[in-house]
Amino acid sequence: MKPLLEKLNIKDVNSGGCTGPDNWIDDPAGNEIVSYNPTTGEPIAKVRQVGDKAYDQILKKSEESFKNWRMIPAPKRGEVVRDLGQALREVKEPLGELVTLEMGKIKAEGMGEVQEMIDICDFATGLSRQLYGLTMHSERPGHRMYEQWHPLGPIAIITAFNFPVAVWAWNSAIAGVCGDTMIWKPSSEAVLTAVAVQHIVNKVSADHNLEGIFNLLIGPGRSVGDKLIHDPRIKLVSFTGSTKMGHRVAEATAKRFASTILELGGNNAIIVAEDANIDMAVRAILFGAVGTAGQRCTSTRRIIMHKSIAKDLTRRLIDAYKQVSIGDPMKDDILMGPLVTEAAVEDMMAALDLVKKQGGEVLYGGNRLTKIGTQFVEPTIVKMPQQTDIVREETFAPILYLLEFETVDEAIEIHNDVPQGLSSAIFTTNLLTAETFLSHRGSDCGIANVNIGTSGAEIGGAFGGEKDTGGGRESGSDAWKGYMRRQTNTINWSTNLPLAQGIKFGD
Numbered sequence: 001m002k003p004l005l006e007k008l009n010i011k012d013v014n015s016g017g018c019t020g021p022d023n024w025i026d027d028p029a030g031n032e033i034v035s036y037n038p039t040t041g042e043p044i045a046k047v048r049q050v051g052d053k054a055y056d057q058i059l060k061k062s063e064e065s066f067k068n069w070r071m072i073p074a075p076k077r078g079e080v081v082r083d084l085g086q087a088l089r090e091v092k093e094p095l096g097e098l099v100t101l102e103m104g105k106i107k108a109e110g111m112g113e114v115q116e117m118i119d120i121c122d123f124a125t126g127l128s129r130q131l132y133g134l135t136m137h138s139e140r141p142g143h144r145m146y147e148q149w150h151p152l153g154p155i156a157i158i159t160a161f162n163f164p165v166a167v168w169a170w171n172s173a174i175a176g177v178c179g180d181t182m183i184w185k186p187s188s189e190a191v192l193t194a195v196a197v198q199h200i201v202n203k204v205s206a207d208h209n210l211e212g213i214f215n216l217l218i219g220p221g222r223s224v225g226d227k228l229i230h231d232p233r234i235k236l237v238s239f240t241g242s243t244k245m246g247h248r249v250a251e252a253t254a255k256r257f258a259s260t261i262l263e264l265g266g267n268n269a270i271i272v273a274e275d276a277n278i279d280m281a282v283r284a285i286l287f288g289a290v291g292t293a294g295q296r297c298t299s300t301r302r303i304i305m306h307k308s309i310a311k312d313l314t315r316r317l318i319d320a321y322k323q324v325s326i327g328d329p330m331k332d333d334i335l336m337g338p339l340v341t342e343a344a345v346e347d348m349m350a351a352l353d354l355v356k357k358q359g360g361e362v363l364y365g366g367n368r369l370t371k372i373g374t375q376f377v378e379p380t381i382v383k384m385p386q387q388t389d390i391v392r393e394e395t396f397a398p399i400l401y402l403l404e405f406e407t408v409d410e411a412i413e414i415h416n417d418v419p420q421g422l423s424s425a426i427f428t429t430n431l432l433t434a435e436t437f438l439s440h441r442g443s444d445c446g447i448a449n450v451n452i453g454t455s456g457a458e459i460g461g462a463f464g465g466e467k468d469t470g471g472g473r474e475s476g477s478d479a480w481k482g483y484m485r486r487q488t489n490t491i492n493w494s495t496n497l498p499l500a501q502g503i504k505f506g507d
Contacts, residue, residue, distance in 0.1 A: 078128025085121025142494025262470025
């Protein structure tokens with residue numbers, strides 16, 4: 001553990017509050033939180049959370065820094081984010097390993113998460129010269145109309161355990177070039193990776209003589225998180241987590257007319273048509289369902305397969321699952337690590353109890369692997385006669401439900417008949433079937449793919465979903481607009497004062 005921290009230039013991990021270089025806040029009023037290794041259950045490090053005094057200190061610094069940061073030209077802000085990307089390149093391996101150590105995803109996925117951070121920094125650097133507004137023709141002679149975009153102010157970024165660093169980067173890199181200042185509240189299950197990233201950010205900030213732009217605030221959701229979503233100084237809350245908590249965030253921010261970016265639950269399905277390339281489908285399903293031990297918001301949870309191929313596909317999936325190596329995610333030959341907490345294991349077992357009560361049949365897996373560790377389970381395949389209540393729920397665990405269909409319309413109906421609407425996919429070699437899935441009467445998700453799986457989105461496209469997924473969009477495309485406010489401007493360069501719509505008012 002110590003050599004890993006040394007590679008990341010971390011000498012002290014005690015403080016959970018920071019506003020920049022040399023501004024770690026040691027708050028005696030904050031309680032300690034312990035970071036545990038989900039593979040072994042052993043403690044990794046202790047971090048002191050922030051109390052009320054430190055909270056206000058961080059918010060005040062963020063407000064003060066915003067006044068200067070917003071006046072720096074966006075391309076210059078982009079240079080800061082570019083340097084952050086370079087700093088991440090230099091520590092990609094140790095930071096990826098730390099993600100694996102603290103969260104439990106395999107090393108390849110830990111490295112991939114850091115690569116996402118690097119990629120979004122590259123994207124945001126280019127974006128800093130492309131924060132475009134439209135120009136419009138005025139109906140009044142001698143007038144010009146256009147729109148421009150301004151920074152919002154301090155924003156809160158509340159992230160989940162499953163992507164402990166990448167989701168922060170999606171938000172902070174984009175918000176940074178937009179001119180906002182950021183307060184990051186990481187998951188309590190992944191505080192050490194947050195501290196590590198803050199150390200990296202501090203080095204970049206020092207090189208640019210900045211402070212109060214990228215701020216860290218570690219604390220429990222019921223206190224610190226709740227304060228953030230109610231705080232009038234916070235102009236935007238970007239929240240990644242459960243739909244239940246998303247409702248609380250939406251209600252609190254709506255009362256004070258603040259903005260939100262909500263990335264909530266997913267219940268992602270792949271439709272496998274009768275003409276699908278089965279070999280490709282099996283590979284996509286395996287990664288989507290087993291990757292990160294089924295703890296991605298984009299994890300594949302439902303397979304809707306044509307009856308004519310159901311028997312063959314089921315057999316192939318079972319054979320593939322039998323080859324999944326489970327164990328210490330730090331080892332190169334492992335494909336699936338532990339669940340993040342013992343409570344997550346209990347949730348999975350409770351879901352499987354309901355599966356049996358609702359007519360489901362476990363075809364493979366479904367057991368704890370206590371010989372490896374208390375948080376290890378078998379990835380599980382379940383055959384369901386129909387889409388029951390438990391199938392419509394999101395269980396954050398490696399449970400894959402198999403359902404059958406006869407017509408494409410029936411498959412789409414089953415697909416859309418869940419509260420969530422994040423990611424979706426179809427495997428087919430029929431152009432008409434593919435286009436139907438992508439049409440207005442097809443998938444109702446924010447992401448819809450053809451002949452690739454539900455997981456592993458690229459940063460260039462806007463990421464997010466509909467319905468109970470919250471409607472938020474992060475990362476690429478024009479998601480940057482969520483971090484700014486729009487302003488319409490009209491300039492009269494004539495010596496007359498005509499009114500719009502031809503209105504005459506007085507002489």
